[in-house]
Each structure stands twice: as structure tokens, then as C-alpha cells.
Amino acid sequence: MRFLRRSLTGLFLLSLTLGLLLWAGVLVRDAVEARLSDEPGAPPARERVFSVNVVTIRPDTEVPVLTAFGTVQSRRTLELRAAMGGTLIDLSPDFVDGGRVSQGALLARVDPADAQAAVDRAGSEVLDAQAEQREADRALRLAVDELASAEEQVALREQALRRQQDLLARNVGTAAAVETAELAASSARQAVLTQRRAVAQAESRIDQAATRLNRAEIALAEAERRLADTEIRAGFAGTLSDVSVVAGRLVSQNEKLAELVDPDALEVAFRISTPQYTRLLSETGALRSAPVKVTLDVLGVDLTASGTLIRESAAVAEGQTGRLLFASLDAPRGLKPGDFVTVSIEEPPLPFVSRLPATAVDAAGTVLVLGEDDRLETASVNVLRRQGNDVLVRARDLAGREVVAERTPLLGAGIKVRPLRSDNAEPVAPEMLELTDERRAKLRAFVETNNRMPAEAKTRILTTLEQKMVPAEMVQRIESRMGG
Template sequence: MRFLRLSLMGLFLVSLTLGLMVYAGHLVYSAVQARMNDEPSLPQRRERVFSVNLVEAHLGTQTPLLTAYGSVESRRTLEIRALTGGMIVDLAQNFENGGRVRRGQLLARIDPAEAQFTLERAESGLTDARDEVREASRALDLAGQDLEAAEIQAELQQRAFQRQLDLQERGVGTSAAVETAELVAAQSNQAVVSRRQAEAAADARVAQAQTQLARARTAYAEAEKRLDDTQITAEFSGTLRAVAVVRGRFVSANEKMAVLVDPRALDVAFRISTGQYARLLDEDGELTRAPVRIQLEAYGENIETTGHITRDSASVAEGQTGRLIFARMDEPDGFKPGDFVTVEVTEPPIENVARLPATALGADGTVLALSGEDRLRVLEVTLMRRQGNDILVRGDGLDGAEIVAERSPLLGPGIKVRPLRAEAAEQEAAADLIELSEERRARLRGFVQTSDMPDAMRTRLLAELSERRVPTSTVERLERRMGG
């Protein structure tokens, strides 16, 4: 009985399991059929909107700045050389590297003993030549007087001879007397010729003495110059560098002793491309005297000055390109030859251009402008200049348009955007300025006035500290240097 009950229970469980499996298969089959027969339901899509920063373009006249890099050079650099050889017996106290000298100051003296002896010998020779000229002049004067007396005597003898001829014609005189008078007259004429030769010799002696005097004067001037060459003076006020001599050293003629540099006559030489050079030419093809601004960054401090272009290089050096331009500094305080500086050249103004961020220009030379319904459209522009992070462009429909400041590959014509306009620019700029208390302002001004810095930088900092609101960066920089 128990066996039958257990058998029936097992058969019931097997039947129930098979029924459940069949039911599960039916459910799976029905779901697959329903999935295959139903239409697919697509999710509803929404248009994507991008946020963009906009800037408003305004056409007007812009003055481009050409940025280049160059080095400071001195227009007046003089090599100080020994004009004669000898031992240096005297040297200026400030004849050293970095020493400042004045125009006409005695820098060094070479032993003048030999030159002094030569000068004294030349002076003696000059005295002898002058005495010879005086003696020759007196001899010439005496020779002239002797010639005059001989001519008078010859004239008298000629009249006596003529008188004997007259007496002979009247039959009173004799032939012997006539011949005697004629002989005496001939001797007198011979004496005149001799006196003339003596006068010519005296005249030649005077000319020779004059020549000797000129030579003696030349020798004296040369000896005097050699004596002057033992003293080396400064041709202009400046600073010495490359000093290579000391007192007691023997120098040879034309040996380099030092280099004198004029710190007030400084130029800056910088190289630009040929295209940039063409923009600096006037209608006649001459280089314009465009104003420049020169900056030297030194440990966080900027030394600035102004200037103007004066000339360009005569030729292009081998292996170089572009043009080498020279600009003259107006106030070279703080600058030294060899400084590497940044030069900003003010180019001629350009009309009908707009200043935009450089990121607004696409690779295809277009910009994206905001149109109706906050969608973008393409504007073709012509790039005129690049100005750091900005560009100067020109194009139709650009005036007054709102331009996307930062291009992205996701942006294009017809894209809907959410415009973001820079309305708080002035507030951000004002945030960089702070107001100082009187005590803090006086402390900063005292530090600037007593610190060792160029006059141009001191003037600029004092001007900033005199304003009601002072740049935060200036205050922080000065307090760091003060240690506060």
C-alpha cells in the first residue's frame, strides 16, 4: 500500500514538472513571436544646443603692432689703442672694466722720455734752420747791394768810354785812350755779371734754407706729436670694457688696451620678414621712421623705452633672410649693449577692419556669426594682421555681427547655440585693482624711492602708486621684494 502511494506521488511530481516546462516554453515562444511581430518604437530625439562665447565685431581704423626680437647695440664703440710703444708709467684710477670716464680725461701715459729727447733735438734743428734762413737773407741783401754798386760802376765806365769816342771824333783823343776806356768798360760789365751770379747763389741759398726750415718744422711737429701720443685720452664720455693693461706693462704700438662704449648712444637691431619690411615702406619706397617700443624683461621687472626706426641693413648676410632694421632709443637708461629685447613697431593704420580673437578664425578663412533663432552662419573674411592673441580681419557683413569667439569642430553653419555675451569685462578688470591705505601706500613709495632700480622704472611705479586704485600685481611684487 505504501509502495503504491509513493509511486503515485512520484508520477504526480513528474507530470507537474513536465507541465511547467511546457508552459514555460509556450511563454517564451509567445514572447518571441510578439517581439517579432510588433513595430519598433524609436526614442524621441532632441536637438543639441551648444553654448558659445560671442564678441561683437566693429569695423574701424586699427593701428597694427609688429612684434620682433632683437639686441641692443652701441652706435659709438671705440677701441683704445697705444699710439706708440713703451712702458705705461701712469694709469687712470677708473681705467678698469665698467669704469666711467669723461671726454678728454687722461686715461694712460706711456713713458715720454724718448719722445721728449726727440722733441728737444727737433727743436735744436729748428733753431739752426731759422738761423740759416736769417744768414741767407742777409747774404742775399748784401749780394743785391754789391750788384747795384757794380752796375753803377759799369755805367760810369761806359760813359767814360763814350766820352773817349767823342774826343777821338773831334781829333783830340787818341786810340790808346779809347781802347783803354773800352777795356775798363768791358771789365765793369764782367763784374756786373759776376755780381749777378753771386746774387743768384745767395737767392738759392735762401730757398735751400727755407726748405731746411720747413723740414725742421715738420720734424718738430712730428716729435711733438709723438710726445702727445704718449698721453691717451678719452674721445667721448662712456664706459670701459675689455681692459687688458696695468701700470708698468710694456705695450707695443697699436696694441689694444680697452674698449670705450657710449652708454647713451644705443640702437636696437631686430630682424623682420620681407613682407613685414614692405609694410614699413612709404610711397617713395623709403623706410618710414616708425615709432617703436622696446621692452627688456629682467626678473619679473620690465624696463621700457621708446624710439624710432632710423635705417636698415645694406645687404642680406649669407644664410640670413628678411631684413635687419635698426631703431634708435630715446631714453636708453637701464639698457646695455647685448641685451635681448622685445620690439613693438607701430605700423601704418588700417581702415575698415575688425579686431577679433585669433580663435574665432577657422582654417578655411571664415568666422561663424550668430543669425536669427540663435543659429550660426558662415562669414568669409580676409585676414589682414595677427596681433598676438587677436586678429584684424575685413569682410562683407562683418560690421555689427556677433562672432563666435572660440571655434570648435562641433560648431558649423545651422547649429543652434546658446549665446554667452561678455557683459562683466569691466568688473573683471576692476577686480585687478585695489585701494591702499595711506600707511601702506607711503611704505611702498618709500621703498621705490630708496631702491636701486632704473629711473624710468622708478617713475612708472611712483605714477602707479599715486593713483587711487593700484594694480594688485604691482603691490604684490613690491611687497615680495620688501619681504612683507
């Protein structure tokens, strides 16, 4: 009995346990189904506000600056060539690359022995021609005197003929005497003709002597010119380049020896697009004499020079576009032919325009304007010029309004923003570095051994490097050229 009672009690407890587990599983299932069927609760919505930098549109008169890249070149470049072939002698110490010479300075001389002999021979020919001319003059004078004497003989013979005729008329003379007198007169007249022919020949000889003398003088002048061509002189004051000669070298005729460059007559040639070119034309269609600024970047120290726009190319070269312009440079200190420079040209002023950051205008020419309750509105502007990181726009209806300086994809019309105004912000000073002695020495050594850097720029950089605080931009540029 006891075993049966304990067995029934265990069975009851097991059944009760299974029932409780089943009931708990049903409760869990119902709770999960209820949770899944319920909609999630959304938190209360709150509008997002963006902080943006804003600038004010203030119409004013702006002078746009056109920027291009060009090459410095000399307006006067002369190739020095040997007019005569031969051996180079008397080479000037300044006849080297980079040598500065004055106008008319003797640079070199080709051996003048042959040319001097030709001059001496031509001088002898001139002396012979002069002697021939003097002899012809004397012959002419003698011929003239002989002609005068023959004419006197004619007068005497004719006088004798008349006397014989008069005697014959008075029956005193004879016919034979008259005939003899006539023959003598005829012979005298024949002698006059002969002497006139001699005078004409003497005059012709004088003309031939003058022609011979002229030819001899021409030959002498040509020989002297060839002798002068043995000297190679500087046509103007300048600097020599591409020198390829040494004393004693044998050169041929018309061989190039060097180039003479005028370092003070420099100009810059640069190419711009056709639309940019049209903005530089005057009302008459001619190119304006606009001021030009040329800049050469030299390790953080810019070499600058001012100039004037002077001319344009006559035609567009094959395969090229735009226009090639030339500008003269005033006092181009430190610039050399071949330098690649940046050219800035002032365009005609534009009235009623505003200068905005380039990031404020999108590709469609629209800006985001700050409206009521600090909400953004879209407005269109007319973009006239792009000036580096800025743009010049014309929007008279937006005068005095504030626009977003830096647009992002998150900003658009209707977005509420918190404007950040920087009208009273102070200009940021350039970053300065304090160099260690080792780093300063490396920079100084690199600058001192840089032969391509102008002396003025090198002096300024070395002076700056001696300061306790050095501009970080300069140090970065120098180290970038050092390769690390």
C-alpha cells in the same frame, strides 16, 4: 501490495516533476526568444544646446602694431688703441670696465721719453734751419752791395775809356792809353757778371734755407704729433668696456686697449619679413618714420623706451631673409647695448575693421555667426592682421552681428547655442599674493645680488616686494629665475 503502490506513487511524482521542469524550460526559452526578437525602445530625442561666448562685430579704425625682436646697440662705439708702443704710465682711475669718462679726458699715457727726445731733435733742426736762413739773407744783402759796387766800377771805367778816346781824337792821348782803358772797362764788366752770379747763388741759398726750414718744421710737427699720440684720450663722453690694461704694461702699436660706448646714443636693430616691411613704406616707397616702443622684460618689471624708425639695411645679407631695420631710442633709461628686446611698431591705421579673438576665426577665414533662433551660421571674413591673441578682420556685411568667441569641434552651422555675452563684464584685477617673511627675504636677496639688472628696475622691484600684497606674476618670474 503496499510496496507496489508506493513505488507507483513515487514514479508518478517523478514524472510529474520532470514534466513541470520541461514546461518551465520551454517557457524560459520562449521568453528569451521573444525578448531578443523585440526592437529596443528609443527614448524621445532631445536637441543638445551648447553655451558659447559671443562677441559683437563693431567696425572701427584700428592701428595695427607690428611686433618683432631686436638687439640694442650704440650708434657711437669707439675702439681705443695705442698709436705708439711702449710702457703704460699715468693710468686714469676711470679707465676700468664701466667707467664713465668725459670728452677729451686723459685715460692713459705711453712712456713719452723717446717721443720727447724726437721733438727736441726736431726743434734743434728748426733752429739750425732758421739760422741758415738768416745767414743766407745776410749773404744776399752783401752780394747785392758788391754787385752795386761793381756796377759803379763799370761806370767809372767806361767814363775813363770815353775820355781817352776823346783825347786820342784831339791828338792829345795815345792809343796805348785807350787800350788800357778798354781793358779796365772789360775787367769791370766781368766783375759785374761775377757779382751777379754771386747774387743768384745767394738767392738760391735763401730758397734752400726756406726749404730746409719747411722740412724741419714738418719733422717737428710730426714729432709733436707722435708725442701727442702717447696720450690716450676719450673721443666723446661715454662708458668704457672690455678694458684689458694695467699700469706698467708694455703695449704694442695699434693694440686694442678698450671700447668707448656712448650710452645715450642707442638704437635697436631688428629684422622683419618682407610683407611686414611693405606695410611700413610710404606712398613714395620710402621707409616711414613710424613711432617705436621697445620693451625689456626684467623679472616682471618691464623697461620701456620710445623711439623712431630711422633707416634700413642697404642689402640683404647672405643666408638672411626679410629686412633689417634700425630705430633710434629717446631717453633709453636702463637699456644697455646687447639687450634683447621686444619692438612694437605702429602701422598705418586700418579703417572699417573689427577686432576679434583669434579663437573665433579658423584656418579657412570663417566665423560662426549667431542667427535666428540662436542657431549658428558660417560666414567668411577677411583676416588683415594678427595681433597677439586677437585678429583684425574686415566684414562689413556682418556689422552688428554676434560671432562665437571660442570655436570648438562640437560647434558648426545649424547648431543651437545659448549665447553668453560679456559686454558688461568688469576687468579682472591681477592676482596678488601675501608673502611670508622667509619667502620675501629670499626674493629680496636674489634681486639685490643680481648685477645684470638696471638700478632703476631693481629699486622698483624691491619697493614692490615691501608691500603687503605682491603681484603673483612678478613672484612667479623671479622664482623661475631662481631655479625653483
